[in-house]
Amino acid sequence: MERSTEQPKTRSVPIEEVEQVVIRFAGDSGDGMQLTGSQFTHTSAVIGNDISTLPDYPAEIRAPAGSLPGVSSFQIHFGSTDVQTPGDQPDVLVAMNPAALKVHLPDLSRNARVLVNTDAFTPQNLKKALYESNPLEDGSLADFQVVKIPITTLNARALKESALPKKQLDRCKNFWALGLLYWLYDRPLEPTLDWIRAHFAGRAEIAEANAAALKAGFVYGEVGEVFTTHYKVRKASIEPGVYRKVSGNDALVLGCVAASLLADTPLLYASYPITPASDVLHGLARYKHVGVRTVQSEDEIAAMGIALGAAYAGNLGVTGTSGPGLALKGEMLGLAVMTELPVVVLDIQRAGPSTGLPTKTEQSDLLLGLFGRSGDSPVVVLAPATPADCFAIAIEAFRIAVKYMVPVVVLSDGYLGNGAEPWKLPRAADLPKIDVRHPNDPKGFLPYLRDPTTLARPWAIPGTPGFEHRIGGIEKADKSGNVNYDPANHQLMTELRLRKVEGIADDIPEAAVEGPLRGDLLLLTWGSTYGAVSQAAKKARAMGRSVGHVHLRHLNPFPRNLGDLLRGYEKVLVPENNTGQLRFLIRSRYLVDASGMNKVSGQPFKIREVLAKIEEFI
């Protein structure tokens, strides 16, 4: 089986065409699986496949090498047809060590292909992975197509000319595996070779070793006689344009920066580090040249206060966090409601109450975002549907915040934040302008004198002569904004704050239906469940089912036609990664007997799970 790559026995392996493939690269944290996965992704995108990816990092910072908690993985779904999720189940699992095999095997279906690095299956590593016997020998993998390759040995052999120490050469083995996968799925090596050259510029020996490992893996596919077939995945029909891969958190960063430029107003982002939102802080800290100020605050409350202070001072004030942080920000967000300032809160939701599962995804902050404050304190709530949509949602958040002088909460989640997809880059000229207005005539100025249409109060900023005024958390008198304890005034102001948010329904798009406008079943979703549910609904319609799908990006206020849409179907099903928060809202708001599909395992929906539920309902 082991054959020297220097004397290749040329042969031609037949090629077969497939529509979609899901590969999961898994190994120890130190095996470079994230890099391998992202290189495979980039190459697949460059050759025109549609893609979606999801990394899975260990929760521990440095789990012991070879242990189960130390396994890191990266899943990519690529295809010639519409790809909207990182894929239900891997068709191929690349397991670089026993722990990776053990962690990911339960996710595989029968007959899935498992490619293992046999060199890593040493007694010591098997013990670390808590295997009592070697799964490669004890028959436990009989249900799978196991491809056993001594990757470490073959990699070392390919690099024997290199002067680098053995330990460093061994670290190239992920490129060897990547090369093999490139052969298996008929991908070019050039994009990764280019990347290696650029990334290791000035470290020629390392660049050469990685490039050689990549090529050796590729050649091994052709001559190694391990595979009887290899595969081709055609280009997807993708709109022409310039693309880049973005994660949801990347897209939020870019959306915030774009909003600042579109509004011609500096942006200040204040945040306390928290998983999975910290990447937004890291990202924005790199845009100082755009005038972005980032403040790493002493705590979550401070981050909210700093963002609010910045908004008061005339900046685009924004803070980012995850659920536990949003809970802490509640009181300050209430002050933002009372003072009617345009502040934006990004919540990259994670699983569970309290610390919960910080690296796992969930959508369980919807009610917290809507109601998690004292008193009647309405805020606008938005949620992106896909990683790339985070860009547009960030701009929409600032557009609404500034136009209506209102706090806006954006509910992303760990799945969107870390997941990535190709994003067709918009042209700046096509993006919505954000119209920032500060009053300039002090005559007749009152801090709570509202615009008759939007009900927004004027955004008069400190430093402007003639507009000196005081605001605060005590109830404001209508128009003058003075402290006021009058019962009728409080009733009026409470209603005004509510009406202002409700009125935004006239300034957002109506909800659109994918599928029939009337029918047997409506699937109603929000946030990151879009991809899986949309695909499941499409498949159901292809099977002749009468299934519509409405996806909400605006959660408060709801699109104005939502009630009518809901009444067009026999049944309404609300799939959510929580125990039924949107369903609760829909039932109470529209008196619709909606049912739930509620997955709270820290994992996103699989298409087939939703499809099975649809079948159950029809």
Place this chain on the structure above:
Amino acid sequence: MSEDRSAVLSRKDFVSDQEVRWCPGCGDYSILAQTQKVLPSIGIPREKYVFVSGIGCSSRFPYYMNTYGFHTIHGRAPTVATGIKTANPELSVWIVTGDGDGLSIGGNHLLHTIRRNLGVKILLFNNRIYGLTKGQYSPTSELGMRTRSSPMGSVDYPVHPCCFAVAAEGTFVARAIDSDTKHLAMVLERAARHEGTAFVEIYQNCVIFNDGAFDSVTERDDGTVHLVDGEPIVFGTNRGKGIRRKDGALEVVTLGNGVGEKDLLVHREDEPDPGIAFQLARMDAPGFPVALGVFRSVRRPTYEEMVEEQIRRAREEKGPVDLDALLREGECWEIK
């Protein structure tokens, strides 16, 4: 331009149209009056002042100042002030807080604001009691103090606000008292002109819940000592006593019998060792006079200066910004 306009400002320009609603006799009136008196002389136009407060009696302050003002929530004024000052370093931002607001619920923010040397003024009105919630002990109430929430006496050991500020590496730390208006005005003016965090503790008498809290300080000639930069620390009737530093500790000495001013500790506001400022701030009855004045005044780059400097450098390095180009940074590919 702005200098010209400020030159004609008077106390009245800083008085808002709102009726002041502190209890008759409250020390807050004096602090308000001195602030309104001092600000016109600083040379900053009125629209550049922002007063930010938390919750408590002191926190009503912004409503009475005819400047920009933000009455925030309990303990959080430093956070909102941080946002304001970072967003617009040109503003003169004043935080008005109290012993409960600043040191209890907002202690964390106070620490970090001072540590960062954010260019704001912090006036901490210390009345050693919770007034607005009607009389519970505060973080500065003395041990054993009987209040509605401590009928058998408080078992909470108090903190000295100025010690806290010095320990947080404050670059300007001072103490004044509501009843000594001239000295208070001097301290406020010094604070207004300081670059960096200016922390001022103001002893403030609560006539309702803790009346006479500072009588022991004010009623005796040797109850207080006024710190003067560069001068030996003397106090008492006929300047007959002084503070000496011996073996690292402070002690009170009576002048005469061979002890002269040359033996006393010379106060230096810019003393590199903040330990001495800490010791002076910690002096209290019985045994020591309470020190009033500026404990420490040193120059260190402010938070907002460093933020602006990084932005300036980043702009210089990366040049003008174009949104299309910015979106196309990183690995892009084209689908034709």
